[in-house]
Amino acid sequence: MLKLDEIQQRLLMEVADLHKVPEGAYNIRSNSQSAGRRSTENIEIIPREDGQGLTVKIKPGTQNESVHIPVVMTKSGLKELVYNDFYIGEGSKVVIVAGCGIDNCGTQDSEHDGIHRFYVGKGANVRYVEKHYGSGTGSGKRILNPGTEVYMEEDSTMEMEMVQIKGVDDTNRTTTAELAAGAKLVVRERLMTHGSQNAISTYVVNLNGEGATADVVSRSVARDDSYQKFDAKLLGNAPCSGHTECDSIIMDRGRILAVPGLEANDVDAALVHEAAIGKIAGDQIIKLMTLGLTEQEAEEQIINGFLK
Amino acid sequence: MLELQNISFGVNDEGGEKEIIRDVSLTIPDNKLVVITGPNGGGKSTLARLIAGIEKPCSGKILLDGEDITSLSVTDRARKGIGYAFQQPVRFKGIQVLDLIRLAIGSKVSVSSACEYLSAVGLCARDYIGREVNSSLSGGELKRIEIATVLAKASRLSVFDEPEAGIDLWSFQNLIEVFRGMREKISGSSILIISHQERILNIADEVMVLKNGVLTASGTRDEVLPGLMGTGDAIPECRMVGAGKEGEATC
Ligand SMILES: Nc1ncnc2c1ncn2[C@@H]1O[C@H](COP(=O)(O)OP(=O)(O)OP(=O)(O)O)[C@@H](O)[C@H]1O
Ligand SMILES: [Mg+2]
Numbered sequence: 074m075l076k077l078d079e080i081q082q083r084l085l086m087e088v089a090d091l092h093k094v095p096e097g098a099y100n101i102r103s104n105s106q107s108a109g110r111r112s113t114e115n116i117e118i119i120p121r122e123d124g125q126g127l128t129v130k131i132k133p134g135t136q137n138e139s140v141h142i143p144v145v146m147t148k149s150g151l152k153e154l155v156y157n158d159f160y161i162g163e164g165s166k167v168v169i170v171a172g173c174g175i176d177n178c179g180t181q182d183s184e185h186d187g188i189h190r191f192y193v194g195k196g197a198n199v200r201y202v203e204k205h206y207g208s209g210t211g212s213g214k215r216i217l218n219p220g221t222e223v224y225m226e227e228d229s230t231m232e233m234e235m236v237q238i239k240g241v242d243d244t245n246r247t248t249t250a251e252l253a254a255g256a257k258l259v260v261r262e263r264l265m266t267h268g269s270q271n272a273i274s275t276y277v278v279n280l281n282g283e284g285a286t287a288d289v290v291s292r293s294v295a296r297d298d299s300y301q302k303f304d305a306k307l308l309g310n311a312p313c314s315g316h317t318e319c320d321s322i323i324m325d326r327g328r329i330l331a332v333p334g335l336e337a338n339d340v341d342a343a344l345v346h347e348a349a350i351g352k353i354a355g356d357q358i359i360k361l362m363t364l365g366l367t368e369q370e371a372e373e374q375i376i377n378g379f380l381k
Numbered sequence: 382m383l384e385l386q387n388i389s390f391g392v393n394d395e396g397g398e399k400e401i402i403r404d405v406s407l408t409i410p411d412n413k414l415v416v417i418t419g420p421n422g423g424g425k426s427t428l429a430r431l432i433a434g435i436e437k438p439c440s441g442k443i444l445l446d447g448e449d450i451t452s453l454s455v456t457d458r459a460r461k462g463i464g465y466a467f468q469q470p471v472r473f474k475g476i477q478v479l480d481l482i483r484l485a486i487g488s489k490v491s492v493s494s495a496c497e498y499l500s501a502v503g504l505c506a507r508d509y510i511g512r513e514v515n516s517s518l519s520g521g522e523l524k525r526i527e528i529a530t531v532l533a534k535a536s537r538l539s540v541f542d543e544p545e546a547g548i549d550l551w552s553f554q555n556l557i558e559v560f561r562g563m564r565e566k567i568s569g570s571s572i573l574i575i576s577h578q579e580r581i582l583n584i585a586d587e588v589m590v591l592k593n594g595v596l597t598a599s600g601t602r603d604e605v606l607p608g609l610m611g612t613g614d615a616i617p618e619c620r621m622v623g624a625g626k627e628g629e630a631t632c
Contacts, residue, residue, distance in 0.1 A: 292474075320474070360471040362455040363433055363464070364485045364534060374484065378475035 077101075077108060081145045084174030087206040089143040095170075099141040100127055102155070104148050116140055116167075126156035126188075129169075133162030133194060141170045144187070149179020149213050154186045163194035163226075172204040175215040175241070184216035191222065193229040193256075201233045207240025214242040221248040225256035227282065232259045237272065238380065239265065245273045254282025254311070262291040263380045266299035266327070276305040280313035280342065287315040294376050295327030306334030309342025319348040322379060324372075383409040383432065383463075383538050383571065388441035390431060401427050402438070403594040409538060414564045414572040416585035418609070424594040425575045426468050429540050432573075433465040434458040445537070462537030466544060468575070470527035473514045478526055481514055485533040498529040501562075503555045520547040528559070539563070540573045545581060553580070560584060582606060 077085070081103055085091045094109065098116035101108045105124075112118045115135040119128045129140055142157065161167065177183045193199055207215035223231055237244060250258050258278065266272050278287045287307060295301050307315040319331040333346040353375050361371035390402040402424050409415050417425050430436045432443065434455040443451045450458055473481075482495040496506030502525040512518065514526060524547045531539050541560075548556055557580055563572055564584065574581055582588055582602055589599040590609060598605045 354471070356467075356471045357473055359435055359455060360467065361484065363435075363459050364481075364530065365456060365459040365487060366484065367456050374476065374480070375473060378473055378477075378480065381475045 077103060077145075078147075080147050080176050081108075084145040084147070084176055084206065084208070085143055087208075088145070088172030088174040088204040089141055089170050091141065091143065095139070095141040097139040097141070098129075102142070102144045104146055105151060105153050113138065115165075118142075121156065125154065127158070129157065129159045131159070131161045131165050131167055133164055135162060135165035135167060137166055139168040139170065143171065144173040144185055146173070146175045146177075146183050146185055149177050149183055149211055150181030152182070152184040154188070156188045156190070158190045159192065161191065161193045161197045161199055161229075164196045165194070166198040168200045168202070170202045172202070172206075173217055173219075174206040175209070175217070177207070177209040177213045177215050178211040179209075179213045180211055182214040182216055184214075184218070186218040186220070188220040189222070191224065191231065193223065193225045193231055195226045196228045197226075198230045199232070201231065203233070203235050205237035205241050205244065207242065209240075215240060216243045217241050218243075218245045219247075221246075223248070223250040223258065225250065225252045225258065227253045228255040229253075230257045230259075233261070235260070235262045235264075237264050241270065241272075242268075243271050245275075247275045247277075249276075250278045250287070252278070252280050252282060252285040252287065252313075255284045256282065257285070258287045258289075260287075260289040260291075262289075262293070264291065264293040264301065265296070265376070265380060266294075266301055267296040268299060269297070270299040272300070273302045274304065275302075276317070277308070278306070278315065279308045279310060280315055281310050283312045285311065285313040287313075287317075289315075289317040291319045292321070292379060293319070293329070294322045294324065294380060295329050296324045298326050300328045300330075302330045302332070303348075304330075304332040304334065305346070306336065307344050307346075308336045308338065309344050310338045312339055312341030314343045316345045316347075318346070319350070321348075321350040322376065323350055323352055382411050382446055383573075384442075384444040385428075385432075386442040386444070388428075388431060388438045388443065390427060390436060390438050401594050402431065404441075405591070405594070405596050406441075407589060407596060407599065409571050409573050410587075411569060411571055412567050413586040414560070414567070414574065414584060415587045415589065416574045416576055416582050417589045417591055418575070418577060418582060419591040419597075423591045425591050426542055427594075428591065429465060429468075429542050429573075429575060432538075432540060433463055459534075459536075462570075464531045464534040464536030464539040466527045466531040466539075466541045468542035468546065470523045472516055472518070472523065476514050477510075478512050478514055478529075479510045481526070481530050482533045485530040486535075495533070498533045499526070501532060501559055502526075502529045503552045504529070521549060521552075524548060525552075528556075532559070532563070537570050538573065539570070540575075542575045543577070544574060545576060545578045553578075557581065557584065579606075 100110040115132040305317040331348040335344040499506040588605040
């Protein structure tokens with residue numbers, strides 16, 4: 074990658090597993106500017122006129138192609154708001170990798186707020202991966218506020234994997250989805266907060282068509298003095314099924330609030346919410362200690378596994 | 382060699398102090414397979430937890446190869462060579478069987494060498510090595526994986542707490558073979574099995590009986606077994622506490 078320094082390359086590794094220029098379509102945004110872009114025959118990436126975001130058009134029937142749109146920020150004090158719109162054609166099957174890495178060594182806050190809108194065509198199948206990562210020793214905060222809107226047509230499938238394990242001071246994530254008949258949404262969120270970090274994650278999923286299904290699962294660990302709020306609301310407006318789950322480990326002085334929200338507006342809507350918050354089970358630690366691990370090593374292993 | 386010297390242990394129950402292990406002294410010699418048996422609630426698992434360091438005795442000493450390990454932590458004892466397969470194995474979300482075996486060995490061994498330990502306990506390694514050690518595993522599968530991790534750890538003293546519990550009839554013979562195999566390669570180490578199964582008692586060099594927290598008998602199988610079987614008092618006791626539990630050969 075041409076204009077990227079070492080820190081930027083490291084961030085790219087963290088958020089998009091990129092060692093080199095990705096295959097397929099991509100756009101790399103670095104410190105509010107495009108550091109490289111490529112469209113392919115089936116996937117067109119068009120920058121918005123104001124420079125703040127992209128329109129990504131995926132042709133109907135596109136098979137097994139990928140789009141990478143990572144964002145890295147290394148300048149302290151940057152604050153940006155970008156809009157990315159994805160039009161995913163009927164019957165296509167694609168992987169979209171987003172993600173944002175912020176390195177802040179300065180004293181001013183750095184903030185990236187990305188609004189992603191997905192228009193998923195009939196029968197299309199999307200796998201979406203979004204990783205957040207923060208680093209840098211400055212006192213300036215690393216802030217990420219992603220907003221995601223998903224509009225799913227009939228029989229489409231969207232699998233979202235959202236990961237934030239390290240270094241982001243503040244996040245307020247809102248995800249909304251509208252599902253037509255037969256559409257299937259799967260969300261897997263993994264979150265770890267430490268220090269005095271704050272993470273709020275809100276979902277509002279409308280199951281509007283017959284046979285729509287949603288499965289929203291969050292696994293999280295809150296350490297030190299951090300705070301998390303998981304607020305997942307499912308609305309069953311048709312014969313449909315939905316499941317949300319919040320499974321959390323709490324440590325030190327961490328705090329977690331899980332807010333279950335189920336609203337059934339149809340007699341054939343089947344909605345389930347599960348939430349479990351607790352510290353690491355003592356017998357898990359003891360078992361690993363009988364294998365020769367120290368208490369701290371045991372905890373690390375248990376958390377790593379839990380968030381894997 | 383492991384020695385327990387006058388070990389006592391109690392807990393504070395609602396009704397006040399409750400004695401669970403009473404002045405137990407015993408030796409697990411090198412190169413020997415010792416089986417401890419006795420009625421439910423007799424204190425066998427508690428004794429195993431005392432040996433592993435999960436519980437600390439109220440009085441008495443525990444020596445491993447002559448070294449006093451009474452005050453050592455679970456971790457330190459594990460590193461000095463004590464292995465312990467739980468009666469009720471622990472489940473972990475997200476940790477895979479392979480991870481657990483590697484932790485037990487203490488190094489990132491290859492997948493194929495990790496698989497050997499699963500094969501040893503009669504699990505088709507390919508199907509299980511990548512499985513999560515979570516609630517999706519059946520009781521018997523979990524129990525075998527537990528045994529496999531202790532085999533993998535290769536300890537100076539390996540303690541197995543009711544390894545047969547939950548293992549199906551067909552695999553039981555295989556399990557006996559696992560212990561027989563361990564016994565053959567025992568040199569310089571020792572094995573302690575807590576069991577109610579006569580066929581496990583049959584492979585023991587020495588059998589001990591723990592009842593009400595007291596060691597009531599010890600010796601070779603032929604010395605101890607006749608006193609156990611068919612004695613009037615063991616039967617009603619077993620009926621009372623052991624009904625419905627699998628693997629109650631002594632009942
Ligand atoms: N923490 C505790 N608090 C109260 N009672 C306990 C505690 N731990 C063990 N006990 C009691 O001590 C006794 C011995 O328990 P232990 O689990 O050692 O028995 P065991 O011989 O292993 O039985 P089993 O054959 O059923 O496995 C039981 O009566 C049990 O209820
Ligand atoms: Mg027991």
